[in-house]
Amino acid sequence: MPQPSESVTAAILVIGDEILSGRTKDKNIGTIADFLTAAGIDLREVRIVPDEAAMIVEAVNALRARYTYLFTTGGIGPTHDDITADCVAEAFGVGIDVDERARAMLLERHKPEDLNAARLRMARIPFGADLIANPVSKAPGFRLGNVHVMAGVPGIMQAMLDSIAPTLTGGAAMLSETIEAAGLPEGNYAGDLGEIAKARPAVSIGSYPAMTPDGFRNRIVVRSRDAQALAEARSAVEALVARLSA
Amino acid sequence: MPQPSESVTAAILVIGDEILSGRTKDKNIGTIADFLTAAGIDLREVRIVPDEAAMIVEAVNALRARYTYLFTTGGIGPTHDDITADCVAEAFGVGIDVDERARAMLLERHKPEDLNAARLRMARIPFGADLIANPVSKAPGFRLGNVHVMAGVPGIMQAMLDSIAPTLTGGAAMLSETIEAAGLPEGNYAGDLGEIAKARPAVSIGSYPAMTPDGFRNRIVVRSRDAQALAEARSAVEALVARLSA
Incomplete structure (x- = not known):
């Protein structure tokens, strides 16, 4: 077996009722798995949970404690069922509010008068997080500690993954x-x-x-x-x- | 929200390094999700873990305690990395050995002289389990308590799912x-x-x-x-x- 010092590990947390109902077929797990293997990072576990705060918080805390990196997908849009950012803040025990950097990104796409309360939900970022750029539709993801929070739409998720790739430390490639x-x-x-x-x-x-x-x-x-x-x-x-x- | 009495829940546990490495793209989660939704069973959680006993046992015990049904896929073939049956036995604290009903099924496909030690691994079934027929390649899955252990090859998994469908109790359809x-x-x-x-x-x-x-x-x-x-x-x-x- 490789020495522990050589092994960099990761987990994926997919968030969304639509995956569990079968209505949407997940494509992100395979994409991230390929990405991590190429980066020399061992994907050790994947979980899929519904849009429910208690289950998301529990999974975030279980997985971030156990692996070098955690990647989440889904639940960062403007609707009431998009609760990932709040859950990650709760998992870390930090506050969350509209982030001015994120608001500026949304303003690249939306006119100020269109930036309603719902859209501003997409600028709610836990305190202390770095933003992950979204070249497709602007609403950013974020990184807090070892947790990378990404969109669920595959095209946006892929763009976010590309943008965080240089920030990850890979192990000896498998x-x-x-x-x-x-x-x-x-x-x-x-x-x-x-x-x-x-x-x-x-x-x-x-x-x-x-x-x-x-x-x-x-x-x-x-x-x-x-x-x-x-x-x-x-x-x-x-x-x-x-x-x-x- | 539906009353608890109306809700029948399930989890899926996908077992296999090949899914986590990205080399094989999972197709079973979506198939089982569609199946459960049609049966009025709420799929509440999915986990994917590697071919490692400690992780499999932990996940089986966490998920079988929490949901009405647990469905596993993968790890029931004849090779050294197929350890699901042993792990399920360990999770339940029961013994495991070659099952005569399972051996008879294997003999429908293999000549007695071809039923070597490796193939007989596929007839190792935890004590107290019911078998799940495999019309494709004979080696059976099994049900122990609320845990249904199925093959990872999608065509075989699907056939096993069809054969256990009549044994499941669905809730009020969603x-x-x-x-x-x-x-x-x-x-x-x-x-x-x-x-x-x-x-x-x-x-x-x-x-x-x-x-x-x-x-x-x-x-x-x-x-x-x-x-x-x-x-x-x-x-x-x-x-x-x-x-x-x-």
């Missing part, structure tokens, strides 16, 4: 190699693969079956922060697949 | 209506919509912006278990949208 086991059934190689994995604590080995029109198509993925250990494990797995396919 | 706010900006109706929501505790109202090539396209969704309250709320929202669009 390297991975995929070995196609193709038509070889998992049950044929599972025992030997387990032995290979057990003997290589610096390498994580997974076997992932997928159904295709041509039947099961299995892939074995080896992952490690140590390039040499990864190459050695890959060779061992390839030799196993070759032997069983012969 | 009804919903969608009002298109189309080009109306959220900030224009957010204040009034909040008032409409506040005055109708039996109805849940959400506003969901989406970016399209034609700009923002907002939808307001009203949900309730009470058909009359729903119809009244829908009229109120439609009147609001009509007034602001005029």
